[in-house]
């Protein structure tokens with residue numbers, strides 16, 4: 443296993459517990475995810491993958507009665523320490539949701555620049571440049587370059603998800619969290635998203651939730667297996683899928699449950 | 701097949717029966733509106749002319765005259781009411797809609813519902829007590845206050861309900877971009893809810909436009925054109941009321957014409973509401 447304990451780089455969770463009311467959904471997760479690598483989170487439905495992802499950019503606390511204990515250290519800073527502004531955390535750690543959620547009242551162009559426009563002033567030229575760059579990055583530019591003034595909601599599901607990725611890239615995050623970004627999409631759109639993740643991992647630290655083992659094997663460098671709110675196994679993806687250390691992991695990835 | 705044939709005819713007859721049932725219900729709903737508008741046209745249309753819109757009431761015995769001052773007065777009072785009702789209703793609705801589980805929100809909702817069900821004459825008495833008595837005069841201000849207070853709960857509750865229909869996913873999309881909460885509400889949530897909120901405002905305005913009772917003790921009436929907010933003013937509903945209870949033929953005709961104009965104005969606002977709420981669904985840029 444490679445050195446995954448450098449606390450000053452990447453994302454480190456230390457004994458992280460997450461609650462809805464007094465129900466403990468994450469039961470003390472400690473893991474360290476490397477910078478500019480893709481980490482896949484796998485595990486059966488309801489095991490806490492989404493919850494874990496949402497603790498990493500302080501989205502978890504937005505839910506009613508939700509709270510956490512423990513630490514999440516991103517590039518050496520505990521994002522839960524007092525005095526840290528969650529708004530700035532979220533700007534640095536972007537998120538792509540399971541169901542594509544472009545802003546329905548905005549055009550494609552406005553969707554991409556929404557994060558920039560709502561957080562500061564930018565010149566028209568700057569925005570044009572960002573729109574083109576991020577749509578190219580999200581492999582959507584060629585399909586929409588002539589219809590930037592159309593509603594974001596007019597796109598297909600796969601295009602909407604790539605639009606959401608472009609929108610996330612536009613605010614220039616360092617980390618991108620993806621919650622089953624392709625689960626609502628057809629196989630061709632899924633392949634496009636996977637290709638995209640491949641392109642993005644040179645620049646961004648990526649954490650992706652997936653329920654698709656092949657997808658985890660294809661796109662990720664490391665894999666974390668969650669079960670009932672606990673982290674059962676964490677390893678580089680190749681070892682995980684060829685020589686799982688735990689019985690539960692093996693059962694899950696060979697499809698015996700889940 | 702025999703059974704198949706049977707169920708086919710059964711389906712046909714029940715279909716016809718239900719169709720008739722539905723159509724007659726629709727007719728029953730439409731009938732009063734058609735009758736009212738039709739009757740108003742019949743009685744009032746002949747008295748609607750340019751003079752009606754630009755002149756003030758003529759003294760008894762003289763022919764002609766109009767409701768120009770009452771039309772202006774109605775716009776004036778409802779405009780003033782909007783200045784009070786829209787901001788308070790909107791801000792209150794935003795608070796309640798954004799923090800639906802807050803204890804305070806529950807209280808505000810309850811108060812708004814009670815206020816909504818309060819007879820309008822009570823609002824008039826209330827405005828009389830808090831505005832007319834201290835100012836020692838009937839006034840536009842008092843009328844605007846009474847109607848404005850009546851607009852608050854309608855706008856508050858529609859805003860509340862519309863905000864709650866905005867999907868969480870939209871809010872989260874914005875928050876996840878690092879957009880502050882207040883900015884998310886103002887620029888993303890409100891924008892998605894815009895047409896619904898405008899609908900609520902228009903309906904609240906249309907509703908108070910036809911109110912008579914609260915104006916009887918507040919803006920009262922005025923036989924002249926008046927533009928001072930501290931003076932009594934003529935409004936369409938009050939003017940119609942006064943004319944209708946008078947013993948003069950001429951005034952009755954004027955009352956019919958006034959009622960026609962008032963109903964048409966309210967219909968137009970409701971029509972605008974239809975247009976606005978349609979927009980919500982075919983928003984392609």
Ligand SMILES: Nc1ncnc2c1ncn2[C@@H]1O[C@H](COP(=O)(O)OP(=O)(O)O)[C@@H](O)[C@H]1O
Pocket residue numbers: 462467485486487488489490491492493494505506
């Ligand atoms: N808003 C919520 N309120 C209460 N419980 C929740 C909420 N969201 C998720 N849960 C519970 O937390 C557990 C983990 O959910 P989640 O993180 O969504 O799992 P996964 O993404 O792995 O399917 C589940 O048991 C789920 O029922």
Ligand SMILES: [Mg+2]
Pocket residue numbers: 491492493
């Ligand atoms: Mg999930």
